[in-house]
Amino acid sequence: MDWLREHPEVKTIRVAASDLNGVARGKRVPARFADKLLTEGTKFPYSVLNMDIWGEDVEDSPLVFQAGDPDGLLMPTERGFMPMPWLDAPTGLLPLWMFHPDGRPYDGCPRQALARVMDRYKAAGLTPVVATELEFFLIDDSKFGELQVPPSPRSGKRRTGAETLSLRALDAFDRFFTQLYDGCEAMDIPADTAISEAAPGQFEINLMHQPDPLKAADDAWLFKMLVKGIARRFGFAGSFMAKPYDVFNGNGMHMHFSILDAEGNNIFDDGTEAGSPMLRHAVAGCLRAMPGSTLLFAPHENSYDRLVPNAHAPTGIGWAYENRTSAIRIPSSHHKARRIEHRTPGGDVNPYLTVAAILGAALNGIEDRLDCPAPITGNAYDHDLQQLPGTWAGAIDCFEKCPDIRCIFPQHLIENLLMTKRQELHYMAELSDAETIELYLDTV
Known part of the structure; x- marks a missing residue:
């Protein structure tokens, strides 16, 4: 009060x-x-x-x-x-x-599902430290079925080219970003760096790491709400839709995490660049659960347009050091900050289910002392890797059959999600491409 x-x-x-x-x-x-x-x-x-x-x-x-x-x-x-x-x-x-x-x-509440995973970590004397990176598009959707970069509130001009890490692109929407950061401050959302991304009108904002995965998921959920709301004040859409444009890269929600023991030590840190055996167990757990988790990382029909080769989104189930073509990346950093970056989730995910799926899979790997395959080098798309489910229907089936999913989530939530996604799969077949965009642009 x-x-x-x-x-x-x-x-x-x-x-x-x-x-x-x-x-x-x-x-x-x-x-x-x-x-x-x-x-x-x-x-x-x-x-x-x-x-x-x-x-x-x-x-x-x-x-x-x-x-x-x-x-x-x-x-x-x-x-x-x-x-x-x-x-x-x-x-x-x-x-x-x-x-x-x-x-x-x-058990059917997504936030309760994440709390359930956190109870497992607490019982093991462990605390995950979580950060998210959220990509989104600013889009002029004033004409049905036609999307384009909105005119800059500052100059009135449209920038139609990709401007990766461009200050000019950020400055063109400075009024929007000023209001967005003010909103984050007021809502206690720890928004850090903003960059322009690889597609026209696409941006990414990092939310700072914190030793409270429930708050990290709250922040991501509230941040998506805030971006959409502030964008509409300026007359355009702020969209986390996985792939609004056929010809440009899609939106991701990359998640970084490390794990602290009861003394506050990072269990992924062994003083080397390679990281500890615990890091490799956690990676192995994430890899094993990835086919079954794909429905949570790519929950909508449009999500699978993003997961295609050579589009800065993973398609194969592999891991690597300092390699953005892999599904799981170990970023270069000081050894004390050794962490895992999971690059599979799209911007259209439910943050609670995504964070729960990743942390739950990592803990499964640690508890089972899973062996990790060798890290890949070079372009992951050129490797002969097991592939993520390539269709929405395939991902639904993998989710239903996955033992790791049944370990992470309560059966009630699994059954509810399966029924929901199969109903959506059925009725989405009736929509045109323009109607699909209209549906997903603001809702996800």
Whole structure:
């Protein structure tokens, strides 16, 4: 309540939780009822966290008619209230996650899935340190079915060429980025470096590493919401869609992580550039789980347009030192900062499920003392590697059959996600390319 007392101008609140697709589902509430929200929470049907990408119920879901569409209990996360800088009226946002009415965590909640993985780490006396890098496009989508780089709010001109690490491209959208960074500061999102990326109108912002994976996932989820909201204030879209343009590279959400022991030592650090045996066990776990995890790293039909050779997105299941063509990269750094970068996830992921999948797979590898294959050298696309599932349908099947997925996630969430994705797979076949873009551009 301190935040609301400090902001008496706030008259309305949004309460929101992430569904399986990472879409924010919630309610608008007058600020005078904030005390009740904090102490008693609010209620949504369980099925709300299991809707398809259109916001429709999943047909034949046991959560809907079979069970009577009962309510779960939504309680505030540790985050508390924060502003929504993209709205005209001063408004507070209260992030939520779902429980059963008796207080048990609800297994179909994505944030609870990550908390479940974190419980495994705590039991092992380990703490992951997580950072994310999020790529997105700024897009003029004012004409249906036609996408182009928006005119600069500063100059009014469109820059149609790729300008990797271009200050000119950043400066062209300086007003947007100024508001975005101000919003990050207000929402306690640790936004660090911004760069222009390899495609026109594409940018990347790094979120700082922190020893709290739940907050790191919160930050990524809230950051996506903020980018989309601020962009619309300027009249264009901020899109994390995996591949909005056929001819340009897509959007990724690369995740960096290391793991600390109970004394605060990085277990991936052995004083060498190669890293410790624990690092290789963690890499091996990530590699073993990668086919089954692909549905979480590429959750939508459009996601598979990004995972093609020679497009700065991985297609083969391999790892390497300081090599951006590989699915898993060990960046060069001081040995004390030795870490793993997972480059497979797209910008369209649910951050909670992605962080849970990667950290869960790494812990599986550590606990099973998995042997790691030799790192590759050179262009990963030229190596004879096991390939990621190349289609959405194939990824759904791999997810269903993967033992690592069943170790990481509760069966209830697995079943819900499978039903959701199979429904989306069925109905996406009815859409034109233009309708597909219209659907994904803002939602993911």
